[in-house]
Amino acid sequence: MRKISARAITEAIYQAIRKISFAPDPDVTRLLKEAQNNESSPLARDALSIILENHRLSPTLQIPLCQDTGSTILFAEIGIEACLAEPLSQSLNRAIIRAQQEIPLRASIVQDPLFPRVNTGDNSPGIVHITQVEGDGLRLTIGQKGGGAENTSFLKMFTPATGANDIVEYITAKVLAAHSRPCPPLILGIGIGGNFETAPLLAKRALFEKLGRPHPDPQYRALEEQITEGINAAGCGVQGLGGNHTVLATHILSEPCHIASLPVAVNVQCHAHRHITVEVSRETN
Numbered sequence: 135m136r137k138i139s140a141r142a143i144t145e146a147i148y149q150a151i152r153k154i155s156f157a158p159d160p161d162v163t164r165l166l167k168e169a170q171n172n173e174s175s176p177l178a179r180d181a182l183s184i185i186l187e188n189h190r191l192s193p194t195l196q197i198p199l200c201q202d203t204g205s206t207i208l209f210a211e212i213g214i215e216a217c218l219a220e221p222l223s224q225s226l227n228r229a230i231i232r233a234q235q236e237i238p239l240r241a242s243i244v245q246d247p248l249f250p251r252v253n254t255g256d257n258s259p260g261i262v263h264i265t266q267v268e269g270d271g272l273r274l275t276i277g278q279k280g281g282g283a284e285n286t287s288f289l290k291m292f293t294p295a296t297g298a299n300d301i302v303e304y305i306t307a308k309v310l311a312a313h314s315r316p317c318p319p320l321i322l323g324i325g326i327g328g329n330f331e332t333a334p335l336l337a338k339r340a341l342f343e344k345l346g347r348p349h350p351d352p353q354y355r356a357l358e359e360q361i362t363e364g365i366n367a368a369g370c371g372v373q374g375l376g377g378n379h380t381v382l383a384t385h386i387l388s389e390p391c392h393i394a395s396l397p398v399a400v401n402v403q404c405h406a407h408r409h410i411t412v413e414v415s416r417e418t419n
Protein backbone atom coordinates (compact mmCIF):
# COMPACT_ATOMS: atom_id res chain seq x y z
CA MET A 135 0.00 0.00 0.00
CA ARG A 136 1.13 3.54 -0.66
CA LYS A 137 0.39 5.91 2.18
CA ILE A 138 -0.42 9.46 1.10
CA SER A 139 -0.03 12.16 3.70
CA ALA A 140 -2.84 14.56 4.52
CA ARG A 141 -0.32 17.38 4.22
CA ALA A 142 0.51 16.47 0.59
CA ILE A 143 -3.18 16.33 -0.35
CA THR A 144 -4.06 19.62 1.34
CA GLU A 145 -1.07 21.35 -0.28
CA ALA A 146 -1.96 19.98 -3.74
CA ILE A 147 -5.56 21.19 -3.43
CA TYR A 148 -4.55 24.58 -2.04
CA GLN A 149 -2.05 25.17 -4.88
CA ALA A 150 -4.67 24.06 -7.42
CA ILE A 151 -7.28 26.50 -6.06
CA ARG A 152 -4.69 29.26 -6.01
CA LYS A 153 -3.71 28.62 -9.62
CA ILE A 154 -7.20 28.41 -11.12
CA SER A 155 -8.47 31.45 -9.23
CA PHE A 156 -6.09 33.66 -11.26
CA ALA A 157 -4.87 31.74 -14.31
CA PRO A 158 -7.47 31.24 -17.04
CA ASP A 159 -7.75 27.86 -18.75
CA PRO A 160 -5.65 28.36 -21.95
CA ASP A 161 -8.33 26.49 -23.92
CA VAL A 162 -10.97 29.02 -22.81
CA THR A 163 -8.69 31.89 -23.84
CA ARG A 164 -8.13 30.21 -27.22
CA LEU A 165 -11.88 29.73 -27.80
CA LEU A 166 -12.59 33.32 -26.73
CA LYS A 167 -10.02 34.61 -29.25
CA GLU A 168 -11.55 32.46 -31.99
CA ALA A 169 -14.98 33.82 -31.04
CA GLN A 170 -13.68 37.39 -31.18
CA ASN A 171 -12.31 36.81 -34.69
CA ASN A 172 -15.65 35.40 -35.90
CA GLU A 173 -18.07 37.58 -33.93
CA SER A 174 -20.76 39.34 -35.97
CA SER A 175 -21.87 41.88 -33.34
CA PRO A 176 -19.59 44.88 -32.59
CA LEU A 177 -21.03 45.10 -29.07
CA ALA A 178 -20.30 41.42 -28.39
CA ARG A 179 -16.79 41.87 -29.88
CA ASP A 180 -16.18 44.65 -27.34
CA ALA A 181 -17.43 42.43 -24.52
CA LEU A 182 -15.08 39.64 -25.67
CA SER A 183 -12.17 42.12 -25.67
CA ILE A 184 -12.97 43.02 -22.05
CA ILE A 185 -13.16 39.35 -21.02
CA LEU A 186 -9.81 38.67 -22.74
CA GLU A 187 -8.28 41.72 -21.04
CA ASN A 188 -9.51 40.27 -17.75
CA HIS A 189 -7.74 36.99 -18.65
CA ARG A 190 -4.52 38.92 -19.21
CA LEU A 191 -4.72 41.06 -16.07
CA SER A 192 -5.95 38.49 -13.55
CA PRO A 193 -2.70 36.46 -13.29
CA THR A 194 -0.51 39.56 -13.63
CA LEU A 195 -2.22 41.56 -10.90
CA GLN A 196 -3.22 38.48 -8.87
CA ILE A 197 -6.85 39.54 -8.82
CA PRO A 198 -9.33 36.63 -9.09
CA LEU A 199 -10.87 36.03 -12.52
CA CYS A 200 -14.34 36.79 -11.17
CA GLN A 201 -15.81 38.39 -8.05
CA ASP A 202 -17.66 35.11 -7.49
CA THR A 203 -14.57 33.11 -6.63
CA GLY A 204 -16.74 30.02 -6.47
CA SER A 205 -17.41 26.96 -4.37
CA THR A 206 -14.95 24.08 -4.57
CA ILE A 207 -15.82 20.76 -6.23
CA LEU A 208 -13.39 17.85 -6.07
CA PHE A 209 -13.48 14.70 -8.19
CA ALA A 210 -10.96 12.24 -6.78
CA GLU A 211 -9.73 9.02 -8.38
CA ILE A 212 -8.18 6.96 -5.61
CA GLY A 213 -6.13 3.87 -6.40
CA ILE A 214 -7.16 0.74 -4.51
CA GLU A 215 -3.52 0.46 -3.35
CA ALA A 216 -3.44 4.01 -1.96
CA CYS A 217 -4.04 4.68 1.71
CA LEU A 218 -5.07 8.16 2.85
CA ALA A 219 -4.15 9.35 6.33
CA GLU A 220 -7.52 11.08 6.88
CA PRO A 221 -10.91 11.41 5.12
CA LEU A 222 -10.46 13.36 1.89
CA SER A 223 -13.13 15.87 2.91
CA GLN A 224 -10.97 16.99 5.85
CA SER A 225 -7.92 17.65 3.64
CA LEU A 226 -10.16 19.44 1.13
CA ASN A 227 -11.77 21.69 3.73
CA ARG A 228 -8.40 22.65 5.22
CA ALA A 229 -7.20 23.67 1.74
CA ILE A 230 -10.39 25.66 1.09
CA ILE A 231 -10.14 27.53 4.38
CA ARG A 232 -6.47 28.34 3.77
CA ALA A 233 -7.27 29.54 0.23
CA GLN A 234 -10.13 31.72 1.48
CA GLN A 235 -7.89 33.33 4.09
CA GLU A 236 -4.57 33.63 2.25
CA ILE A 237 -5.46 34.40 -1.38
CA PRO A 238 -8.07 35.69 -0.24
CA LEU A 239 -11.29 34.38 -1.83
CA ARG A 240 -14.88 35.38 -1.19
CA ALA A 241 -16.67 33.38 1.50
CA SER A 242 -19.53 32.04 -0.64
CA ILE A 243 -21.07 29.19 1.37
CA VAL A 244 -23.98 29.28 3.82
CA GLN A 245 -24.22 26.66 6.56
CA ASP A 246 -27.89 25.88 5.91
CA PRO A 247 -29.66 26.50 2.58
CA LEU A 248 -32.88 27.78 4.23
CA PHE A 249 -32.71 28.31 7.98
CA PRO A 250 -31.10 30.82 8.40
CA ARG A 251 -28.49 31.02 5.61
CA VAL A 252 -25.58 32.09 7.81
CA ASN A 253 -22.26 32.32 5.94
CA THR A 254 -19.73 29.73 7.15
CA GLY A 255 -17.19 32.56 6.80
CA ASP A 256 -14.39 30.42 5.34
CA ASN A 257 -15.85 29.06 2.07
CA SER A 258 -16.00 25.50 3.46
CA PRO A 259 -17.29 22.89 3.05
CA GLY A 260 -16.37 21.74 -0.45
CA ILE A 261 -18.07 18.94 -2.36
CA VAL A 262 -16.22 15.63 -2.92
CA HIS A 263 -16.90 12.81 -5.38
CA ILE A 264 -14.73 9.72 -5.07
CA THR A 265 -14.08 7.01 -7.65
CA GLN A 266 -11.90 3.95 -6.96
CA VAL A 267 -9.45 2.98 -9.69
CA GLU A 268 -6.60 0.49 -10.17
CA GLY A 269 -3.11 1.30 -8.83
CA ASP A 270 -1.77 3.44 -5.97
CA GLY A 271 -2.27 6.93 -7.42
CA LEU A 272 -4.39 9.86 -6.35
CA ARG A 273 -5.68 12.04 -9.15
CA LEU A 274 -7.66 15.14 -8.23
CA THR A 275 -9.81 17.29 -10.48
CA ILE A 276 -10.62 20.56 -8.76
CA GLY A 277 -13.12 23.16 -9.93
CA GLN A 278 -14.18 26.55 -8.57
CA LYS A 279 -17.75 27.09 -9.73
CA GLY A 280 -19.74 30.30 -9.52
CA GLY A 281 -23.36 30.35 -8.37
CA GLY A 282 -24.84 32.25 -11.33
CA ALA A 283 -24.07 29.61 -13.93
CA GLU A 284 -24.84 26.72 -11.56
CA ASN A 285 -28.32 28.19 -10.91
CA THR A 286 -29.27 27.83 -14.57
CA SER A 287 -28.31 24.14 -14.77
CA PHE A 288 -31.14 21.61 -15.15
CA LEU A 289 -32.24 17.96 -15.28
CA LYS A 290 -35.11 16.31 -17.12
CA MET A 291 -36.22 12.70 -17.01
CA PHE A 292 -37.25 12.06 -20.62
CA THR A 293 -39.05 8.90 -21.75
CA PRO A 294 -37.23 6.50 -24.10
CA ALA A 295 -39.56 7.55 -26.93
CA THR A 296 -37.78 10.94 -26.99
CA GLY A 297 -35.62 11.52 -30.03
CA ALA A 298 -32.26 13.32 -30.19
CA ASN A 299 -33.90 16.32 -31.89
CA ASP A 300 -36.40 16.70 -29.01
CA ILE A 301 -33.49 16.75 -26.56
CA VAL A 302 -31.65 19.39 -28.61
CA GLU A 303 -34.82 21.49 -28.77
CA TYR A 304 -35.34 21.25 -25.00
CA ILE A 305 -31.72 22.12 -24.14
CA THR A 306 -31.69 25.01 -26.61
CA ALA A 307 -34.89 26.50 -25.17
CA LYS A 308 -33.66 26.18 -21.56
CA VAL A 309 -30.24 27.72 -22.26
CA LEU A 310 -31.75 30.60 -24.22
CA ALA A 311 -34.34 31.22 -21.48
CA ALA A 312 -31.48 31.77 -19.02
CA HIS A 313 -30.28 34.56 -21.34
CA SER A 314 -27.46 36.57 -19.72
CA ARG A 315 -27.84 35.11 -16.18
CA PRO A 316 -25.08 32.47 -16.50
CA CYS A 317 -22.68 35.03 -18.07
CA PRO A 318 -22.29 33.72 -21.63
CA PRO A 319 -20.27 32.70 -23.56
CA LEU A 320 -20.89 29.34 -21.96
CA ILE A 321 -19.55 25.84 -21.75
CA LEU A 322 -22.24 23.15 -21.53
CA GLY A 323 -21.58 19.87 -19.76
CA ILE A 324 -24.28 17.35 -20.62
CA GLY A 325 -24.91 14.01 -18.91
CA ILE A 326 -27.15 11.56 -20.75
CA GLY A 327 -28.14 8.26 -19.13
CA GLY A 328 -27.51 6.89 -15.65
CA ASN A 329 -30.36 7.87 -13.34
CA PHE A 330 -31.75 10.80 -11.37
CA GLU A 331 -28.62 11.28 -9.26
CA THR A 332 -25.88 10.29 -11.70
CA ALA A 333 -26.92 12.24 -14.82
CA PRO A 334 -26.10 15.62 -13.13
CA LEU A 335 -22.77 14.19 -11.96
CA LEU A 336 -21.97 13.12 -15.52
CA ALA A 337 -22.87 16.61 -16.68
CA LYS A 338 -20.44 18.18 -14.24
CA ARG A 339 -17.71 15.71 -15.16
CA ALA A 340 -18.30 16.58 -18.83
CA LEU A 341 -17.45 20.21 -18.06
CA PHE A 342 -13.99 19.18 -16.92
CA GLU A 343 -13.12 17.33 -20.14
CA LYS A 344 -10.46 18.98 -22.29
CA LEU A 345 -12.23 21.87 -24.00
CA GLY A 346 -12.98 21.45 -27.65
CA ARG A 347 -12.01 17.76 -27.69
CA PRO A 348 -13.92 15.91 -30.40
CA HIS A 349 -16.30 13.32 -28.90
CA PRO A 350 -15.01 9.81 -29.76
CA ASP A 351 -18.51 8.70 -30.87
CA PRO A 352 -19.54 10.39 -34.14
CA GLN A 353 -23.24 10.44 -33.16
CA TYR A 354 -22.56 12.27 -29.91
CA ARG A 355 -20.01 14.49 -31.68
CA ALA A 356 -22.74 15.51 -34.13
CA LEU A 357 -25.15 16.12 -31.23
CA GLU A 358 -22.61 18.37 -29.48
CA GLU A 359 -22.15 20.38 -32.67
CA GLN A 360 -25.90 20.59 -33.26
CA ILE A 361 -26.48 21.98 -29.75
CA THR A 362 -23.64 24.53 -29.95
CA GLU A 363 -24.59 25.70 -33.44
CA GLY A 364 -28.34 25.79 -32.72
CA ILE A 365 -27.93 27.95 -29.61
CA ASN A 366 -25.37 30.22 -31.28
CA ALA A 367 -27.70 30.81 -34.23
CA ALA A 368 -30.42 32.12 -31.88
CA GLY A 369 -28.62 35.39 -31.15
CA CYS A 370 -28.42 35.68 -27.34
CA GLY A 371 -24.66 36.13 -27.54
CA VAL A 372 -21.87 37.26 -25.24
CA GLN A 373 -23.39 38.58 -21.97
CA GLY A 374 -26.76 38.63 -23.77
CA LEU A 375 -25.57 41.43 -26.07
CA GLY A 376 -26.42 39.60 -29.30
CA GLY A 377 -24.14 38.04 -31.89
CA ASN A 378 -23.22 34.47 -32.64
CA HIS A 379 -21.32 33.21 -29.56
CA THR A 380 -23.58 32.16 -26.70
CA VAL A 381 -21.78 28.80 -26.35
CA LEU A 382 -18.04 28.16 -26.72
CA ALA A 383 -18.19 24.37 -26.38
CA THR A 384 -20.57 21.51 -25.58
CA HIS A 385 -19.37 18.28 -24.01
CA ILE A 386 -21.54 15.18 -23.64
CA LEU A 387 -20.87 12.15 -21.44
CA SER A 388 -23.21 9.17 -21.48
CA GLU A 389 -23.69 5.92 -19.57
CA PRO A 390 -26.13 2.99 -19.46
CA CYS A 391 -29.62 3.59 -18.09
CA HIS A 392 -32.89 1.77 -17.28
CA ILE A 393 -35.02 0.72 -20.29
CA ALA A 394 -37.84 2.99 -19.05
CA SER A 395 -35.63 6.08 -18.59
CA LEU A 396 -33.70 8.70 -20.50
CA PRO A 397 -32.24 11.20 -18.01
CA VAL A 398 -30.63 14.32 -19.46
CA ALA A 399 -28.78 16.80 -17.22
CA VAL A 400 -27.08 19.99 -18.31
CA ASN A 401 -24.47 21.75 -16.19
CA VAL A 402 -24.10 25.31 -17.40
CA GLN A 403 -20.70 26.92 -16.99
CA CYS A 404 -19.68 30.51 -17.62
CA HIS A 405 -16.48 31.76 -19.29
CA ALA A 406 -14.85 31.91 -15.82
CA HIS A 407 -14.22 28.18 -16.23
CA ARG A 408 -11.80 27.39 -13.40
CA HIS A 409 -10.58 23.82 -13.17
CA ILE A 410 -7.43 21.73 -13.06
CA THR A 411 -6.39 18.08 -12.71
CA VAL A 412 -3.36 17.15 -10.60
CA GLU A 413 -1.65 13.96 -9.43
CA VAL A 414 -0.69 14.05 -5.76
CA SER A 415 3.05 13.55 -5.34
CA ARG A 416 4.63 10.47 -3.80
CA GLU A 417 5.51 12.23 -0.52
CA THR A 418 4.66 10.10 2.54
CA ASN A 419 4.34 10.73 6.27
Ligand code: SF4
Nearest residue numbers: 200280282283317404
Ligand atom coordinates in the same frame (compact mmCIF):
# COMPACT_ATOMS: atom_id res chain seq x y z
S1 SF4 B 1 -21.62 33.14 -13.66
FE1 SF4 B 1 -19.36 32.99 -13.81
S2 SF4 B 1 -18.63 34.92 -14.70
FE2 SF4 B 1 -20.76 35.21 -13.96
S3 SF4 B 1 -20.55 36.03 -11.89
FE3 SF4 B 1 -20.76 33.80 -11.70
S4 SF4 B 1 -18.66 32.99 -11.70
FE4 SF4 B 1 -18.56 35.10 -12.46
